[in-house]
Amino acid sequence: xxxxxxxxxxxxxxxxxxxxxxxxxxxxxxxxxxxxxxxxxxxxxxxxxxxxxxxxxxxxxxxxxxxxxxxxxxxxxxxxxxxxxxxxxxxxxxxxxxxxxxxxxxxxxxxxxxxxxxxxxxxxxxxxxxxxxxxxxxxxxxxxxxxxxxxxxxxxxxxxxxxxxxxxxxxxxxxxxxxxxxxxxxxxxxxxxxxxxxxxxxxxxxxxxxxxxxxxxxxxxxxxxxxxxxxxxxxxxxxxxxxxxxxxxxxxxxxxxxxxxxxxxxxxxxxxxxxxxxxxxxxxxxxxxx
Amino acid sequence: xxxxxxxxxxxxxxxxxxxxxxxxxxxxxxxxxxxxxxxxxxxxxxxxxxxxxxxxxxxxxxxxxxxxxxxxxxxxxxxxxxxxxxxxxxxxxxxxxxxxxxxxxxxxxxxxxxxxxxxxxxxxxxxxxxxxxxxxxxxxxxxxxxxxxxxxxxxxxxxxxxxxxxxxxxxxxxxxxxxxxxxxxxxxxxxxxxxxxxxxxxxxxxxxxxxxxxxxxxxxxxxxxxxxxxxxxxxxx
Numbered sequence: 001x002x003x004x005x006x007x008x009x010x011x012x013x014x015x016x017x018x019x020x021x022x023x024x025x026x027x028x029x030x031x032x033x034x035x036x037x038x039x040x041x042x043x044x045x046x047x048x049x050x051x052x053x054x055x056x057x058x059x060x061x062x063x064x065x066x067x068x069x070x071x072x073x074x075x076x077x078x079x080x081x082x083x084x085x086x087x088x089x090x091x092x093x094x095x096x097x098x099x100x101x102x103x104x105x106x107x108x109x110x111x112x113x114x115x116x117x118x119x120x121x122x123x124x125x126x127x128x129x130x131x132x133x134x135x136x137x138x139x140x141x142x143x144x145x146x147x148x149x150x151x152x153x154x155x156x157x158x159x160x161x162x163x164x165x166x167x168x169x170x171x172x173x174x175x176x177x178x179x180x181x182x183x184x185x186x187x188x189x190x191x192x193x194x195x196x197x198x199x200x201x202x203x204x205x206x207x208x209x210x211x212x213x214x215x216x217x218x219x220x221x222x223x224x225x226x227x228x229x230x231x232x233x234x235x236x237x238x239x240x241x242x243x244x245x246x247x248x249x250x251x252x253x254x255x256x257x258x259x260x261x262x263x264x265x266x267x268x269x270x271x272x273x274x275x276x277x278x279x280x281x282x283x284x285x286x287x288x289x290x
Numbered sequence: 291x292x293x294x295x296x297x298x299x300x301x302x303x304x305x306x307x308x309x310x311x312x313x314x315x316x317x318x319x320x321x322x323x324x325x326x327x328x329x330x331x332x333x334x335x336x337x338x339x340x341x342x343x344x345x346x347x348x349x350x351x352x353x354x355x356x357x358x359x360x361x362x363x364x365x366x367x368x369x370x371x372x373x374x375x376x377x378x379x380x381x382x383x384x385x386x387x388x389x390x391x392x393x394x395x396x397x398x399x400x401x402x403x404x405x406x407x408x409x410x411x412x413x414x415x416x417x418x419x420x421x422x423x424x425x426x427x428x429x430x431x432x433x434x435x436x437x438x439x440x441x442x443x444x445x446x447x448x449x450x451x452x453x454x455x456x457x458x459x460x461x462x463x464x465x466x467x468x469x470x471x472x473x474x475x476x477x478x479x480x481x482x483x484x485x486x487x488x489x490x491x492x493x494x495x496x497x498x499x500x501x502x503x504x505x506x507x508x509x510x511x512x513x514x515x516x517x518x519x520x521x522x523x524x525x526x527x
Contacts, residue, residue: 165405172391172402179389181353183454184377184406 002136007254013143015250016150017205021223022230022242023154024201030174030237031194033095034085037102039202040224041109046073046203047215048113051122062127066207070200077199078192080105085195086188106220113217121219124210146208153201154243161239170194174237202227229269233276235286244284248272302328303362304458304489305350305381310359310369312342312349319345322359323515325508327458327491332484334500335493337510343493344386346510347460350491351383352376364457378406380457386466386493388447392436396427399435399446403453412455420449423479441472448479459483461492465499473499 025039046069053065060068084105088097126142161167172180173190180187205223206215213219230249234241249269256268276283305327312320319342327333337343348354350361352373361369363381373383390399400420404413421428424445430438435446444464451459461480465473481503484490494500497507509518 168394168398168402169405171394172405175391175393176389178353178385179391180402181373182351182377182383182385182389183402183450184374184409185402186374 003258006137006139007258008251009137009139010143011251011254012247013139013147014254015247016147016154017209018223018226018230018250019154019243019246020150020205020208021202022227022234022246023157023239024198024205025224025227026231026234026237026239026242027157027170027201028194028198029231030239031170032081032085032089032173032191033237034098035095035102036080036195036198037099037224038080038106038109039102039198039227040220040222041106041113042073042076042199042220043202043206043223044113044215044217044220045076045109046206047124047210047219048117048122048206048217049073049203050207051124051210051215052117054124055122056117062124062207066204069203069207073200073203074196077195077197080199081192081195085191110217110220117217119217121214121216122210123214124207126211142211146212149208150205153204157197157201157239166190166193225266226269229273231283233273233283235283238283238285241283241285304329304331304364305491306360306362307350308360308362310349310361311357312345312354313357314345314354319513320349320515321513323510323513325515325517327489330484330487330489331505332481332490332492332503334497334504334507335491335510335515336495336497336500336507338495341510342513343510344462345513346515347383347462347491347493351381351460353383374406377454378408380408380455382451382454382456382459384447384451384459384461384464386462386464388443390435390438390443390446390450393434395432395434396438396446397431400427400431400449400453403450404455406454409453409455413453416453416455420452423452424449440467441469441476444468444472444476448476452483456488458489458491461490463493463495465494465496477503 021043025036028034028036049069049072050062050065053060053068054062084101085098088094088101091097128141128145131138131140132144161171169180169185169190170193172183172185173187177187230245231242233249234243234245249272252268252272253265256264303326307323307325309322309324310320311318311322323346335343335346345354349356352368352371352375356369359369360367363376364379368376391402400417401413404410404416426442427445427449430442435443438446448464464476464480468476477499480490480492492500507518508515
């Protein structure tokens with residue numbers, strides 16, 4: 001019983017971080033219908049920038065490094081939208097074109113990271129050490145902390161989307177772009193905003209997971225693939241769907257890893273995805289349309 | 291004499307469209323279309339489907355690009371401006387297909403009408419106005435728009451337009467998809483808004499629906515716009 005509970009807790013804490021990566025991917029898709037294949041590379045970028053500031057370069061405390069990395073990530077998001085997405089929008093086959101272009105961007109970021117930092121893996125020391133034991137269940141303080149931070153981030157995003165003027169505008173754009181235009185919403189500005197938020201979220205996840213999963217130039221593909229499965233299962237474009245799906249899949253993963261083995265985690269996810277899509281082709285809460 | 295009449299004319303003209311051309315893809319939809327709307331008027335553009343009515347209204351409201359020609363709204367040249375800028379100036383479009391935000395509530399939809407700062411200043415006043423116009427929307431304020439009936443959705447569409455605090459409301463075929471009795475109620479509301487001082491440019495398929503409420507009418511045929519007197523139109527259609 002304790003063991004099952006421990007696996008469950010491990011899954012739930014992991015789910016919260018997956019959620020941060022997936023929600024960012026889903027946010028951009030929801031608003032602009034663009035699937036950003038560079039999302040994982042931007043996750044790595046966040047990890048590398050923080051690692052450089054903390055462990056390699058000036059040796060800053062982690063909180064200060066995060067504070068410095070945040071605006072860089074936000075500007076990166078705005079820059080990507082402005083420089084490579086916007087010119088393609090409205091062109092023929094723009095959905096496929098933007099996928100190809102963001103895939104290209106992923107390669108550029110990865111190779112850029114390899115060029116600057118070298119191909120090896122890096123790590124950032126966890127900001128808290130030690131473990132917490134309650135009733136026979138043990139969890140590291142670090143896992144608990146990133147769980148709380150991740151939930152806070154996702155909660156803040158939900159609050160932003162539901163209760164602020166710009167958040168309402170993001171939802172409006174994702175539900176009806178022309179309608180948004182009609183009420184005076186500057187749609188391009190909202191696309192820029194969603195890209196900024198999305199890159200910030202995935203970059204922070206990259207920093208939070210650096211002590212657990214390490215940072216490497218190609219290390220973003222794993223989280224991207226996971227985020228992608230989560231987002232499709234939850235329903236493309238639905239942040240609520242991404243939230244629910246992240247926890248379902250993370251708990252599933254924890255049990256599969258414990259009882260069958262780590263290499264079965266992804267097959268189990270894909271099996272789950274196929275089953276859900278057979279029953280609900282749009283995913284759990286999808287806005288996808290043809 | 292000329293100067294004098296010109297200044298009078300400028301004061302009363304709210305919208306002036308001169309020889310605009312617009313394309314839909316490669317298809318030339320509007321041919322040198324010209325029209326004007328004076329302050330306080332209710333002007334109609336009537337024509338069959340596919341003759342460019344919607345494109346005309348969308349071009350005026352900055353929702354579809356204009357290839358050539360001049361559009362002046364409130365005195366300034368607005369031909370290159372996009373919808374968000376025009377909404378800020380008081381030129382507001384109500385779409386034939388409603389264009390509501392389906393997964394948001396009635397209230398959220400209405401409040402988004404007052405998204406821009408100018409309209410937000412009048413948000414409370416306009417919301418009260420919309421709710422007194424349509425008490426049913428007040429009752430259903432927390433209902434998602436995807437669950438509304440066609441008539442209610444049209445109420446929200448018009449209400450959201452009013453929330454943008456328009457000086458000119460451009461309404462695209464409000465009868466589309468509505469039962470005849472609902473269409474009549476909708477058009478009576480528009481007429482009442484006009485009598486209360488709102489300038490309206492409306493597009494419809496049938497002049498009969500607009501009987502007695504409009505000041506002037508244009509007919510549109512294959513993208514060519516002509517001002518007609520209402521009696522002649524009756525025969526044309």
